[in-house]
Amino acid sequence: MRKKNIFNFFLGGLFILVSMNNMNGQENEHNDEAEEHGQEAHATAEEDGAVNTKEGIKEFVDHHLKDSHYFSFFADGEAGEHFGFPLPVILWDNGLKVFSASEFHYGEELAEIDGTHYKLYHTKIYKTDAEGTITYDERGFPANEKPLDFSITKNVIAMLTASLLLFLFFWGLARNYKKSKIPTGFGRILEPLVIYVRDDIAKPNIGPKYKKYMSLLLTVFFFILLLNLFGLTPLGINVTGNIAVTFGLALITFLIVQFSGNKHYWKHIFWMPGVPVPMKIVLMPIEILGMFTKPFALMIRLFANMTAGHVVVMSLLGLIFIFQNWIAGPTFFLFTIFISVIELLVAFLQAYIFTLLSALYIGMAVEDHADHPDDHSDDLPVV
Amino acid sequence: MEIPQMVGAGLIVIGAGIGLGMIGGRAMDAIARQPEATGKIQTAMIIIAALLEGIAFAALFAS
Amino acid sequence: MWKLINDFSFGLFFWQIAILIVLILLLKKYAWGPILNSLNSREEGIKDALESAEKARIEMQNLKADNEKLLQDARAERDAILREAREMKEKVITDASEEAQKKADKIVAQAKESINLEKQAAMTELKNQVANLSIEIAEKVIRKELSDKKEQHAMIEKMIGNAKLN
Numbered sequence: 334m335r336k337k338n339i340f341n342f343f344l345g346g347l348f349i350l351v352s353m354n355n356m357n358g359q360e361n362e363h364n365d366e367a368e369e370h371g372q373e374a375h376a377t378a379e380e381d382g383a384v385n386t387k388e389g390i391k392e393f394v395d396h397h398l399k400d401s402h403y404f405s406f407f408a409d410g411e412a413g414e415h416f417g418f419p420l421p422v423i424l425w426d427n428g429l430k431v432f433s434a435s436e437f438h439y440g441e442e443l444a445e446i447d448g449t450h451y452k453l454y455h456t457k458i459y460k461t462d463a464e465g466t467i468t469y470d471e472r473g474f475p476a477n478e479k480p481l482d483f484s485i486t487k488n489v490i491a492m493l494t495a496s497l498l499l500f501l502f503f504w505g506l507a508r509n510y511k512k513s514k515i516p517t518g519f520g521r522i523l524e525p526l527v528i529y530v531r532d533d534i535a536k537p538n539i540g541p542k543y544k545k546y547m548s549l550l551l552t553v554f555f556f557i558l559l560l561n562l563f564g565l566t567p568l569g570i571n572v573t574g575n576i577a578v579t580f581g582l583a584l585i586t587f588l589i590v591q592f593s594g595n596k597h598y599w600k601h602i603f604w605m606p607g608v609p610v611p612m613k614i615v616l617m618p619i620e621i622l623g624m625f626t627k628p629f630a631l632m633i634r635l636f637a638n639m640t641a642g643h644v645v646v647m648s649l650l651g652l653i654f655i656f657q658n659w660i661a662g663p664t665f666f667l668f669t670i671f672i673s674v675i676e677l678l679v680a681f682l683q684a685y686i687f688t689l690l691s692a693l694y695i696g697m698a699v700e701d702h703a704d705h706p707d708d709h710s711d712d713l714p715v716v
Numbered sequence: 717m718e719i720p721q722m723v724g725a726g727l728i729v730i731g732a733g734i735g736l737g738m739i740g741g742r743a744m745d746a747i748a749r750q751p752e753a754t755g756k757i758q759t760a761m762i763i764i765a766a767l768l769e770g771i772a773f774a775a776l777f778a779s
Numbered sequence: 780m781w782k783l784i785n786d787f788s789f790g791l792f793f794w795q796i797a798i799l800i801v802l803i804l805l806l807k808k809y810a811w812g813p814i815l816n817s818l819n820s821r822e823e824g825i826k827d828a829l830e831s832a833e834k835a836r837i838e839m840q841n842l843k844a845d846n847e848k849l850l851q852d853a854r855a856e857r858d859a860i861l862r863e864a865r866e867m868k869e870k871v872i873t874d875a876s877e878e879a880q881k882k883a884d885k886i887v888a889q890a891k892e893s894i895n896l897e898k899q900a901a902m903t904e905l906k907n908q909v910a911n912l913s914i915e916i917a918e919k920v921i922r923k924e925l926s927d928k929k930e931q932h933a934m935i936e937k938m939i940g941n942a943k944l945n
Contacts, residue, residue: 400791423790457788474785482790489794496802503810510817514824527814533759547815548807556799577788581795630770637773686766693763777780 390651394644398571399456401487402434406568415439420490424451424458426480434484451480458482488578491570495559499552530554530688538692542699546692549589553582554688557635561680564639565673573683574639576632583632586691591624594698627694631687638683642676724779732772739765 405417419434426449436444437453443465444451452461459467459477470476506520506527516524530551535543560572572578600606602620605613649669653662743761747754920934 399786400788472781474781482788483793484790485794486788486791488791489798492795492798496798499802500805500810503806503814507810507813507817510813514817514821524818528818531815531818544815548803548811551811552799552803552806556802575788575791576783576786577792578795580787581792581799584796585799626774630767630774633773633777634766634770637777638769682762686762689759689763690766777783779780 385654385657387655390648390655394647394651396456397569397647398574398640398643400575401456401569402437402453402458402484403439404487404490420487421485422458423483423485424480425483426460430480452477458484487570488572488575491560491563491568491572492578495556495563495572499555499559503555526555527551534685534689534692538689538696540696540700543692546589546593546695549585550688550692553585553691554684557582557687558681558684561639561684562677564643565676565680571639571643573635574643576636579632579636582635582687583628586631586694587625587628589691590628590694590698593695595701597700598698627690631690635683635687638679642672642679646672646676721779725776728772728775728779732768735768735772736765739768 402422403415403417403419405415408415408417419437422430422432422434422436422444424430424446428447430446432444432446434453436442436446437451440453443461443463444453450461450463450465452459452465452467454467454475457475457479459475459479461467461477468476502519502523506516506523509516509518509520531543531547534554535547535550539546557573560570560578563570564573602624603617605616605620608616646669649665649672653665656662656665739761743757746757750757917938
């Protein structure tokens with residue numbers, strides 16, 4: 334037992350070490366970009382290609398948080414070598430254009446497809462002229478035209494992997510029940526989670542109509558959970574810390590809530606019962622705003638929590654490279670492990686909260702409170 | 717990030733910290749008073765903390 | 780805020796929605812449906828088992844009560860039978876003793892009667908014998924006394940006197 338623990342400990346350490354390696358490598362990319370665009374040249378690291386300055390680490394962390402058109406495991410910054418593979422780029426720009434991201438050479442070169450020049454700048458693809466000039470708007474963001482980018486990026490790969498894993502896990506669990514009433518193996522971990530989602534999230538918050546929403550809640554819960562956990566691996570995946578992904582998740586919740594809302598729900602929004610008429614008029618815009626702020630908060634919460642977690646872990650790792658001595662190294666290494674454990678908790682907690690609040694909002698929309706239209710105590714979560 | 721934005725972000729964090737502290741403290745009090753209701757109190761605490769966190773994050777990103 | 784909007788990637792959003800919806804539909808068909816169904820059926824099975832156990836317990840109790848009742852009935856019946864038997868015995872004994880008494884009385888009465896009869900017969904016989912004896916004696920005495928006239932008279936006188944006594 335103890336041996337196993339020690340083994341796990343070293344495994345965790347190995348992951349973090351690989352992350353550091355990753356950090357060393359990707360820097361090269363920024364370095365080159367920075368050189369191409371003079372205004373950012375000061376922001377990146379020295380000639381040796383290692384990330385060991387404040388700006389370099391900031392840049393590296395920024396890059397890690399974003400999506401990527403490459404799946405790189407690690408890179409050798411000093412030699413300028415990348416170990417990974419490019420992913421397919423699919424653009425919709427007056428017609429479908431499909432090519433490999435290797436055309437960009439990690440942002441070093443322009444990709445010329447059908448006479449149009451595309452540039453990979455900070456993980457985004459822009460249309461440029463033949464020299465690759467990027468113009469900036471007044472906020473400092475690139476003003477170049479962006480083609481619609483349907484690329485299979487790293488995050489898409491991660492989502493597909495997560496979906497495949499989820500399908501295999503739960504398909505296995507479902508088949509397991511045909512053989513025996515009690516799950517075996519990995520199903521013993523999954524079954525309590527499924528029961529937890531059903532009994533502690535769906536049933537108390539949605540009420541008797543919970544069965545219709547179980548598929549959504551379970552899928553969303555495990556999808557977020559697995560992607561959060563992916564984020565803790567050294568693969569450099571940050572899916573749930575991406576605003577587009579959380580926007581999609583929140584949008585699904587929003588649509589489900591609006592489409593399952595009964596007449597009490599709409600009455601509460603547009604003509605709040607049990608309050609005087611002037612109050613009703615004041616409350617209407619607030620309630621309409623509330624309709625949108627709820628899923629907006631869902632989106633921002635998940636995004637910000639995961640992003641913050643990644644930033645903290647990466648920054649602590651970066652501190653090791655800034656100080657580069659025998660005291661700071663182990664200290665920040667232990668700090669990183671500590672924060673990683675907290676992040677593990679956060680991974681579960683955020684999946685739980687997203688599902689719980691979704692269930693709560695759905696519960697508010699489908700709730701029957703015909704007998705006490707004035708009693709708002711049952712609007713509160715019954716938990 | 718400009719100076720006013722930084723100050724605003726700091727204020728948001730202070731407010732959110734006070735709020736979270738109060739939620740956590742009151743929840744602890746409640747658990748101490750009624751240890752048998754721990755599960756319910758924790759769930760309610762997490763929901764309210766999550767709502768507060770949502771507002772705080774929204775404000776942070778708006779700043 | 781503007782950074783976030785700049786970071787927003789429509790392609791990623793599109794893929795995310797597509798993947799999630801397909802995943803929800805696939806998992807609903809192949810995983811959640813069967814899993815939740817079997818969880819429900821298992822829970823119902825457990826509930827049923829508990830209920831039937833409770834039912835069996837109650838039945839057992841009823842059975843026990845029935846047994847107790849049967850036993851009590853049997854005991855009461857036994858007691859009744861025993862009592863009856865005792866009564867019968869006592870009755871038989873009383874009857875028998877009464878009859879015996881009667882018989883005994885009858886026998887005693889008969890015995891008394893026969894004794895009386897015997898006594899009378901014996902008395903009569905005795906009288907006869909005594910009479911015979913006395914006649915014999917008298918004969919002998921007379922034979923001897925008749926030899927003397929005086930004495931004869933005396934004798935006769937004496938005998939008559941005696942006869943009156945008898």
